[in-house]
Amino acid sequence: MPSLLLLVNRHSRYGGAGLDAVAERLSSRGFTVREVAPVTPAEGVLLLRRYCAMADVIVVGGGDGTFNQLGAALARCGRPVGILPLGTANDLAHSLNIPNDLVEAAEVIARGVTKRIDYGEANGVAFFNAANIGLGTSVDLELTPKEKRRWGVVGYLRALRRAWKHNQPFLAEIVCDGRQRQEYLMHLVVGNGRRHGGGILIHAEADVADGVFHLYGIRPQPWWRLPRTASGIWRGTQPGGAALRDDGREIRISTSPPLPVAADGELITHTPTRFRVVTEAIEVFVPEGDS
Numbered sequence: 320m321p322s323l324l325l326l327v328n329r330h331s332r333y334g335g336a337g338l339d340a341v342a343e344r345l346s347s348r349g350f351t352v353r354e355v356a357p358v359t360p361a362e363g364v365l366l367l368r369r370y371c372a373m374a375d376v377i378v379v380g381g382g383d384g385t386f387n388q389l390g391a392a393l394a395r396c397g398r399p400v401g402i403l404p405l406g407t408a409n410d411l412a413h414s415l416n417i418p419n420d421l422v423e424a425a426e427v428i429a430r431g432v433t434k435r436i437d438y439g440e441a442n443g444v445a446f447f448n449a450a451n452i453g454l455g456t457s458v459d460l461e462l463t464p465k466e467k468r469r470w471g472v473v474g475y476l477r478a479l480r481r482a483w484k485h486n487q488p489f490l491a492e493i494v495c496d497g498r499q500r501q502e503y504l505m506h507l508v509v510g511n512g513r514r515h516g517g518g519i520l521i522h523a524e525a526d527v528a529d530g531v532f533h534l535y536g537i538r539p540q541p542w543w544r545l546p547r548t549a550s551g552i553w554r555g556t557q558p559g560g561a562a563l564r565d566d567g568r569e570i571r572i573s574t575s576p577p578l579p580v581a582a583d584g585e586l587i588t589h590t591p592t593r594f595r596v597v598t599e600a601i602e603v604f605v606p607e608g609d610s
Contacts, residue, residue, distance in 0.1 A: 323350040324374035326363060326389075328381030328405065337421040338380065341403060344422050348429035350376065360388035371396040378428060382406015383448055383583035390438050390445030394600040401428035401604045407517070410448045410583070414513035414527050415605050428604045435599040436527045439511035439582075441592050446582035447527065449515035452574065452590065454486045454506035454537070456581040458516070488539045490575040495534060496567035504563075506537040509570055509594050515583070522564075530598045534565045570594040 323345060327338060342352050353370065357363035367377070367389060377396060379389060380403035386393075393400055403424050404412035415434070418424050441450050451458075488505045510521035510533040522533040573591040580588045 320349055320351045321375040322373060323352050323376045323378060323401075324367075324370045325352055325354040325378045325380065326367060327354060327356045327403075328363070328379075328385040329356050338403075341380075341421050341425045344425040345378075345429060348426075350429075360385075363389055364392045367392045367396060371398065374398060376401060376428070378403060380405045383408060383410055384585050386411055387444075387446050387583050387585060387587075390447060390601070394438070394445075394597065399433050399602045399604060401425075408515075408584070410514045410516070410518070411512060411527070413518065414448070415603065417606065427606050430604075430607060432605055432607050433602045434528060434605045435602050437511060437530060437596050437598050438600050439509065439532065440595050440597060441509070441580055441582060442588040444582070444587040445597075446511065446587065448512040448583045449508050449510040449521060450580055450582040450587070450592075450594065451516075452491070452507040452572065452578050452580055452592075453489060453504060456579050456586070489578060491536070492573045493534070493565070494571040495565045496569060498565070498567075500563075502536060502563055503538060504536045505539050507534070507572070508536070509534050509572075511596065528599070530596060531566050531568055532570055532594060532596060534563075534567070534570060536563045538562065568596050 325342065338354070342354065345352050353374070355366045355370070357366050363385075371377070375398065377393065377398045378401035379385060379393070382404070383406055385406065386402075401424075402412050402415065402417050403421055404417060404419055409419070412424070415436070417427055439446050439450065486505055488503055491502050491504050491507055493500050493502060508515070508521065510525060512521065512527040513525045514520055521535070525533045571591065571593050577590050579586055580590060580592050
């Protein structure tokens with residue numbers, strides 16, 4: 320019988336819900352299940368290293384932050400990875416069309432269809448969905464764990480309202496696959512996946528396995544343009560002169576002043592930042608038809 324390591328972040332929004340049913344479903348489909356629940360991200364990496372050689376399959380239960388913390392270790396482990404969406408936004412799971420229902424997500428794993436996906440690195444730190452500079456980072460810093468747990472995705476909108484009040488534009492020097500430009504911006508995103516920030520579409524054709532970053536930025540603008548810009552951001556179009564777009568495999572960004580960089584809800588580094596794509600890094604289970 321294939322062995323399965325179920326690594327669960329019980330501090331994520333839905334960290335304790337439905338796991339007995341998941342383990343039962345996976346056991347009924349022929350897996351020997353070992354569950355571990357690390358207390359800290361560092362302990363999660365250590366447990367993954369300890370049990371990797373003994374497991375045929377790794378299943379991670381958590382949100383986007385959990386996968387970021389384990390990303391490089393999962394790539395080194397080299398086992399196929401199942402995803403149980405237990406977080407607030409679960410943008411990686413949604414990008415891969417993995418169901419929110421945990422038993423249905425377990426069934427995706429049991430069926431055994433896989434796809435290799437990329438992850439991004441920002442100054443060597445892994446991320447799966449997107450890295451933010453400017454307004455997006457301010458939202459991540461404003462959003463408290465208590466607010467995420469209570470309000471879910473709506474908490475992002477509450478944090479956005481607060482962040483908007485003190486957001487300051489910045490000068491960015493961007494080198495994308497050797498193409499250099501300077502831009503005055505209020506918000507800058509380097510997207511690896513398809514969605515981020517609780518469902519925002521990074522690009523209509525973006526895919527977490529396409530081997531490139533999709534970069535977009537928002538220039539300072541009068542308040543009366545903001546509803547149209549916000550609507551464009553949500554649809555992944557960012558219309559008009561208020562936005563910039565570019566794609567590339569390696570991106571370097573410097574800002575004046577230096578600014579923090581957040582990825583998938585976690586502060587990970589500061590500018591200047593080198594971004595690179597690690598292609599086909601991890602094999603993940605996906606619904607039939609999405610491989």
